[in-house]
Amino acid sequence: MSQRLCLIEDDPIMGESLQDRFTLEGFEVDWCPTAAEGERHLRRGGYAAVISDIRLPDRGGDALYLDLKGEGLLLPPFIFITGFGAIETAVRLLKEGASDFVTKPFDLDELVEKVRALAERHTPEAGDDAEAVLGIAPAMRRLESRLLRLARAGAGVLITGESGVGKEHAARYLHEAAAPGQPFVAVNCGALTETLLEAELFGHEKGAFTGADRARRGVFEQAQGGTLFLDEIGDMSPAMQVRLLRAIQERQVTRVGGETPIPVDIRLVSATHRDLRTMVEAGTFREDLYYRVNTVQVRIPPLRERPEDILWFAGRFLAEACAEQGREDLQALSNAAREALLGHDWPGNLRELRHAIERAVILSEGPQVGPADLLDDGAAAEAVEAEGHGLSDYLRRCERAHIVQALEANAGHMARTAESLGISRKNLWEKMKKLGLSAS
Template structure:
């Protein structure tokens, strides 16, 4: 029997139907009659064995969205397939945004359910392989190993190169997932401490009562449970670099000892009779606004100025979208399972445009995970928009017809009509439209959208918006997905605006053709 599938539904009839289908596929099943019961199973002895969760979204008490939230908080990374009714479109979108792997529409066909479970198990198996491979390949990085071509990141690298030439404390700021640790490793790998220890500590992941012991060490018997002597991260990093991630989460009492360690170059292990001298390069990182935490009394001002000697701000991925094609290429060739690397030859223009349109709240870490899953699940040699269901749900929105099409096992058409090699940027034939041929003398098909009326007054926004939508419909030959993407809105928003403005999809085309 394969690893068990956890079925979560408060409806006993629906639960039995899904259980029978999953058992027929050859999987062991576990059942839970509600959200809290599901969390109890995942927290219990069999929780680590669960391969996939099939989760109903609408349940009394702890509903499906709350289960997803609590799984994320507890760092339970089991793929979740959510079940939704045809009318629960907004809930389905929220579930995908909360990290659900896939969705099925009730009543789910056995074939659709089997495909969803198979895909989830395939990704889950390869994720473990990829993590082991990455851990084994970790080594010394330099700035040449940072994948970027954007001007904003080039400025970051210039600052980091200057920082690498000295031993002053560095504070790297930026949102979670932007690559702060990679920048820190590149600084270490380009400095005189290259090849020396690089010790990382996630200050936000350590229980408050253990922070001091983990950072500074302790003597045997110094407190209950201290059965052996522990050297601490400062001593481990001696001669090299200590990277304190999420430094803004350190408790105030530990901040006092950290300040002394930074100032004096020595630490006080818990229970020790003497201090220990250390020679480290300290690099701190945070996604928080440390200055605001100082004002709020949650971070010591003297420690802040000790750490903030050389600040480096790493921008989020949404502010350097030109890096996305290069990162996609890198992740396809480096992160994907070995058996898939030669099979995937590129990414479609539509898929790449969709990735560039998305805001990436999880930044590079989220992009890496998205590419990994897409490569594992792709049937063909080219990644298309359909390999990124979570991103697609948020960039374009999901309507009922899309859900029904997906549930039938077919892909929702995207605006993919060309293929890009993975190291390319945008399609070469995407040229801007620069003016009306009657006014500019150019042979362009489009005119300018007038901002002023005949009296010289600014035209109403609704008129300008209506004209722009009509122009877009005509130019993209009525391909509404492309029209929505070019206008920077979702398809559902586009259709709503068409209705509000009284525009028929063919109206824009006929007006332009008539002219």
């Protein structure tokens, strides 16, 4: 499998030349003519190395690197292309963790060897933050590993967590690991009346009720061979619980108004923000159905319990929203905006965070998102007012998140973690003690 290389270069002649040469050398090259496009590619991840010019039309390559690094992303090795006048900038980038730089005009053979050596030492793995799907917090990395194990088992899975934490996202991750290419069908059990939910789940025959002018397959049939995701299963009525239990036990459904049972072969994944165990004790949720859907239960923690994920998801949502809105001029979150994000409780979790970022992309008038773009006026004013005296707390949180990510990437190995951070092992121990961290 060829290694992927991200090339960020605005000069069409140099960009094409480098792309052609590295393609001949066996690399898969993504050439990005702007920093904004480079950022979108880097957030998707999977690169063995990055070659970036420092001078770019929309944003400096150095600013791109430092901003992504400041968010806590574990980046692939960076090699910068610089003119003679920007050598001081390149040296500063080396101190910040960049791998190397070359000065124009440079020896192309020498650059190829530098990139090859770095790429061989850095093989992107599933553990890299750039490859994370559900988040970079330790709890979410453990959840990803658990879902991968469950994908091989085929057991019924119940996903619990507050509204907006990403339960459907986790269900899709499980599905893609278990049955890629097969259908994934989701239905919100709390959003439909009992009659509509019955027809949605099991389908109906023509003439089964007023308005049924044709036969329709239900979601059980639509998900044949794949995954059926029942969101908010705790909102289902007792009568519907009986029909669902029968369909799960018999692995067949009968359409509304029909008589012929239809066999179904699906993986069932359910989700709820309710406490089903308490509902069973109260008699509002069937105990036999509870055990059917709850072979294995996984909990997604709320965003406030995993602050490492806030800026990581914010960066991804920002890149997506900018692409959808055509805002190539919008480059990053300001420091005050990051402080506001980290200081907010996010009761609506990822759904609220995505909405805030989408709102900010619409309202922002400058090259950076400010706190007033993200939050209401009162919260934004507090963030701006606290920016000065809250800087130490902000830096402490950033440092903690960065060390946690490095420990995760190095499986808790202290020597390797210290080396990747560019500090001594003793210094790492001191920082971890101060921040309340352990290698585990």
